Structures are given as C-alpha cells and as structure tokens.
Amino acid sequence: MLAYLDHHATTPCDPAVVAAMAPWWGEQFANPASRLYRPALEAAAAIEAAAAELHQGLAAPSGAQVVFTSGATEANNLALKGLAEAALSSGNPRRRLVSVVSEHHAVLDVLRYLERHGFALTLLPIDAQGLLNPADLQAALDPGAGGPVLAVSVMAANNEIGTIAPLAQLAPLVHAAGALLHVDGAQAVGHIPLAMEAWGIDLLSLSGHKLYGPKGIGALLVAPGVQVAPQLQGGGQQGGLRPGTLPVPLIVGLAAALKQALADREGRALRLAALRDQLWTGLQALGGLTLNGPPPGPQRLPHNLSVTAGGVDGTRLHQLLRRQIAVSSGSACSQGSASHVLAALGRTRAEAAATVRFGLGRSTTAQQVEQALRAMADALDQASNRSAASRPER
Ligand SMILES: *Cc1c(COP(=O)(O)O)cnc(C)c1O
Numbered sequence: 021m022l023a024y025l026d027h028h029a030t031t032p033c034d035p036a037v038v039a040a041m042a043p044w045w046g047e048q049f050a051n052p053a054s055r056l057y058r059p060a061l062e063a064a065a066a067i068e069a070a071a072a073e074l075h076q077g078l079a080a081p082s083g084a085q086v087v088f089t090s091g092a093t094e095a096n097n098l099a100l101k102g103l104a105e106a107a108l109s110s111g112n113p114r115r116r117l118v119s120v121v122s123e124h125h126a127v128l129d130v131l132r133y134l135e136r137h138g139f140a141l142t143l144l145p146i147d148a149q150g151l152l153n154p155a156d157l158q159a160a161l162d163p164g165a166g167g168p169v170l171a172v173s174v175m176a177a178n179n180e181i182g183t184i185a186p187l188a189q190l191a192p193l194v195h196a197a198g199a200l201l202h203v204d205g206a207q208a209v210g211h212i213p214l215a216m217e218a219w220g221i222d223l224l225s226l227s228g229h230k231l232y233g234p235k236g237i238g239a240l241l242v243a244p245g246v247q248v249a250p251q252l253q254g255g256g257q258q259g260g261l262r263p264g265t266l267p268v269p270l271i272v273g274l275a276a277a278l279k280q281a282l283a284d285r286e287g288r289a290l291r292l293a294a295l296r297d298q299l300w301t302g303l304q305a306l307g308g309l310t311l312n313g314p315p316p317g318p319q320r321l322p323h324n325l326s327v328t329a330g331g332v333d334g335t336r337l338h339q340l341l342r343r344q345i346a347v348s349s350g351s352a353c354s355q356g357s358a359s360h361v362l363a364a365l366g367r368t369r370a371e372a373a374a375t376v377r378f379g380l381g382r383s384t385t386a387q388q389v390e391q392a393l394r395a396m397a398d399a400l401d402q403a404s405n406r407s408a409a410s411r412p413e414r
Pocket residue numbers: 028029090091092093094124126175177178179204205206207226227228229230237238
C-alpha cells in the first residue's frame with residue numbers, strides 16, 4: 021500500500037473532525053446571519069464558539085478579531101493587501117514591505133502584486149539552513165533603506181525544508197520600527213508551540229487542511245487596532261471584513277481540528293520526531309544524500325525531512341518512488357517549476373528535481389518509515405544506474 025508521507029501538502033481530515041461537522045451539513049443548515057429563528061441562532065453560536073476556540077488556542081490578544089477565510093492563501097491576501105489598502109486610504113505614509121525569499125507563493129505573489137501597485141518590496145536572504153538573519157531584518161527596517169516599512173511577513177515554519185523562524189526574536193525589531201508583523205502559520209499551527217500575543221504577532225494566517233481539518237477553510241487573526249481593508253464586498257458578514265455566508269460545517273470542523281491538534285501536539289511531535297530521526301538515520305546509511313534545512317532539532321519541524329540525491333535523475337527517482345510512497349519533490353504548489361526555496365539554499369535545478377520532501381503525520385508508523393527507506397534504496401539504485409556515468413559512487 022502507498023505510504024502517505026506528504027503531510028505538508030495536506031493532511032487527512034480526522035474522523036473526529038468529520039463527526040463534529042456532520043450535523044451542520046444537514047439538520048442544522050440554517051444561515052447564521054438569519055437571526056430571527058432558533059436554528060440560525062444556534063448556527064451563529066457555533067460560529068462564535070469556533071472563533072473563541074481559535075482565539076484561545078492561538079493565545080491571541082484580547083480583542084483580536086478572528087476572520088474566517090477559504091484558507092491560508094486567502095488569509096495572506098487579506099492580510100497583506102488589506103494592510104496596504106488601509107494604509108493608502110488612511111494617509112499612512114508607510115510604503116515598504118519586507119519579507120523573506122523562502123516564503124510560500126501565497127505570500128510572495130501577493131507581495132509582488134503590491135510591488136506592481138506602488139509598494140517597495142525587500143526580500144531578505146536565508147542562510148544554508150533556511151534561517152533569516154535578524155541583523156538583515158534590522159537593516160531592512162531602517163527607514164534610510166528606502167522609507168518607513170508598513171509590514172513584515174515571515175512564515176512560522178517552512179513548508180519545504182521545515183525551518184522554524186525565531187518569531188519571538190523578530191517581533192521586537194519589527195515593532196521598534198513601527199511596522200506590523202504578519203505570520204503565515206499554515207505549517208506551524210497545531211504542530212509547534214505558537215502564541216500570537218506573547219510572540220508579538222499582529223496578523224496570523226492559518227489553514228484547516230494542514231492541521232487535520234477540512235479543506236476550504238482557514239482564518240486570519242487580526243490584533244486589535246490593526247487596520248485591514250476588506251478585499252471582498254458584500255453582505256457585511258464578519259464585520260464587513262470578509263463578507264459572504266459563513267460555511268458553518270467547515271468552521272466547526274476547523275475549530276474541532278485545532279482543538280484536537282493542540283491536545284495531541286506535544287505527544288505527536290515527540291513521536292514523529294523519533295520516526296523522522298529513524299528515517300534520517302536510515303537515509304544517511306544509503307549515502308549520497310544531502311539534508312536541506314536545519315539538522316533535526318529545535319529549528320526544524322519535528323515531522324519534516326528534505327533530502328537531495330546529488331547526481332541522480334530526479335524525474336526518474338520520483339517515478340520510481342511514487343509506486344511506494346507519496347512524497348513531494350519540492351512544493352506541491354509549484355507545478356513543475358524549480359523550488360525557489362531550494363534555489364535560495366544554492367541547489368541547482370537538477371538537484372531540486374532530485375529532492376525528496378517527507379512530511380510525516382498523525383497516522384505515520386515505523387513500518388511506513390521502513391517502507392520509505394526500502395523505496396528510497398531501490399529507487400536510488402535504479403535511478404543512479406540509468407543516469408549519467410559522471411555521478412558519484414553510491
Ligand atoms: C499550504 C500553505 C498555504 C496555502 O494554504 P491554503 O489553505 O491551501 O490556501 C500557505 N502558506 C503555507 C506555508 C502553506 O503551507
């Protein structure tokens with residue numbers, strides 16, 4: 021059976037989450053905005069309870085707004101375009117945005133869009149482990165570097181190489197410069213500790229399907245006093261910040277998934293780190309593989325591993341692997357184009373193609389890790405035999 025080891029692309033919706041959603045599809049179908057009868061009020065109460073669950077689970081500051089969106093992509097768009105538009109219309113003179121080269125496309129492409137519309141963009145480099153240097157951020161925040169910065173966007177954890185950003189250390193720098201901190205938490209929420217208020221996060225994006233919840237739902241948490249302009253106009257739901265009839269079952273599912281993910285987070289992280297270490301030890305024994313991102317430890321997601329097979333034909337490698345294991349060759353969203361994250365680490369196009377990203381998850385077993393190691397051993401043998409003779413010994 022195919023071993024699913026691609027939990028950074030998406031996670032299965034947990035059966036308990038499916039059960040929590042069940043009544044809200046059928047019997048309890050009322051529109052939470054129709055406040056004149058009991059079923060609608062019950063739906064509205066379910067939405068409020070879900071928002072409270074997110075608020076509490078993410079340790080948001082009191083008065084923070086929970087805005088439900090279709091996912092992290094939409095949350096990032098709302099956060100960054102919303103901040104930019106609010107600054108333009110309120111006469112706030114800040115016109116610079118700062119982020120990092122290794123961000124997800126759902127941040128980078130939004131920032132590039134804003135760059136085409138008059139905002140200046142600075143993308144900070146990463147080191148060999150995928151880490152941002154706080155001194156580079158400090159320098160970019162200097163108004164002398166091109167004007168005052170409106171916002172800084174840094175992902176909490178990287179979806180390809182698992183690097184965990186030192187957010188609590190970065191926020192004071194951002195705030196000292198009068199800027200706001202947006203965090204794409206899609207790969208972090210429910211997986212590693214994250215505290216919105218204590219860490220000084222002003223806007224936090226998350227996604228249901230990355231934490232064993234349903235697809236098509238996410239949220240943006242906005243700290244009190246942060247001005248965000250809506251990017252949709254309509255019926256005034258969610259304080260007008262993101263109008264549209266609320267998908268009650270998905271919202272109930274998101275909250276249930278977060279609650280469950282936070283409840284088993286520590287135990288899951290310990291268990292998956294041990295399996296990840298077993299995988300990495302076995303892969304090292306095969307030889308010829310380079311680790312991408314930080315070594316297993318506190319700077320890396322416990323369930324992530326990314327390795328590059330130098331000199332191996334990546335297309336062939338993945339053709340062989342796909343019979344045994346579901347893994348990614350980089351970002352699932354990049355549709356064949358070489359990963360910008362691996363490029364930033366100095367990997368060539370060919371090396372990026374010969375990269376295997378493992379994402380372990382709640383259902384991953386030691387047997388699946390053994391299966392992955394056998395699949396890698398076989399695939400590396402075969403892909404190596406058929407590729408150029410210039411390849412190093414394995
Ligand atoms: C998956 C992912 C997204 C996009 O989330 P969707 O909910 O699928 O839109 C954004 N950022 C990161 C880091 C991700 O891993």
